[in-house]
Amino acid sequence: MTKSNDKTYDREREGVITALTGLTLNLVLGAIKLAFGIVTGSLSMLSDAVNNLSDVGTSAVVVSSFAISRKKADSGHPYGHGRFEYVAGFIVSIIIIFVGAELVSSSVRRFFTGEKSTYSLAALVVLVLSIAVKAFMAIMYAAKNKRVKSDTLTAACFDSVSDCVVTALVAAAFVAARFTDFPIDALCGVVAALFIVFGGLKIVVGNVNRLLGERPDGATEQEIAEIVSESPLVLGYHDLMVHDYGAEHKVASVDAEFDKNLSFVEVHAAVDEIERKAYSKYKINLVVHSDPVDVSDSRYLAVRRAVVAALEVYGRDASFHELVIDDKDKTVGIHLRLGEKLMRERDHITAEVMSAVDSVLTGYTVTAEYDFM
Structure with a gap:
């Protein structure tokens, strides 16, 4: 039991450190853009700075999700607080959608007014730096999430990717604006915004499905099926159900069939062994119900x-x-x-x-x- 708790702590500690790293980078990046925007008077740069500072709020949500989900089960929450990660992922994705919707609105307005953005070479350098930092953050989130497996980190990773896309399009539009009067920056803004909105919607649907209790992936069911079938006394199984209470807390039940002539002690020992294996190998709290079968x-x-x-x-x-x-x-x-x-x-x-x-x-x-x- 202690070993299991240590694994849970390591996962959540790694998630918190990753989220805090993202929060710090967003804060530094936003501060740099804000200072540059104030000095140069660039409204676009100020807008981008606000976007990065809003990402600080997103990172804060991710940090809080790990802090809350690690809380132990109590009388009011007997299955723990693991699902708060899904709630946090939902909140982050809603923020992403709102940012994308605002970008759609502002880009459409600029397209019809013909307003063009004017950047200096220094502004372009800041944009390229921003792309590099956001790309690093996306890679960091994706790499850490291979072990942590958190929906909130998935949302944070997509947020960083979408920031890269938006900033890259802004930088490309800046270069293209030197050769044409067409408001290409506004058009690029619309394309990037739609990418953000649809990506955010996809993450919303995924988190809502988890909260509603969607059927687990086939791999989880296969893992349980293999453990049950490995028992030499089990003749078959049915009614396998898995309930997801967070990345580190799954509860499952299954009906296993045994020879009715076996003693209660033999069946009980086999059931205990199956349940122990499910928890020790996959941290799944499995409950096995025995069904008697007349093999004679x-x-x-x-x-x-x-x-x-x-x-x-x-x-x-x-x-x-x-x-x-x-x-x-x-x-x-x-x-x-x-x-x-x-x-x-x-x-x-x-x-x-x-x-x-x-x-x-x-x-x-x-x-x-x-x-x-």
């Missing part, structure tokens, strides 16, 4: 094999559980668990299952119930 019934095993073969073609998007043979009513009850796309083909899939059952158990009717995967 040859007909049951034959029907089971037939259904497995029928569903195998659909991969991980189709599974089944609670297979029951009722000799009195001549029925075979089964719960089919299908993915979203396969639910549209459930009649066809059920017909295939019925055919598979009939090949083993003639004269029995299949009664299917459906679970959405």
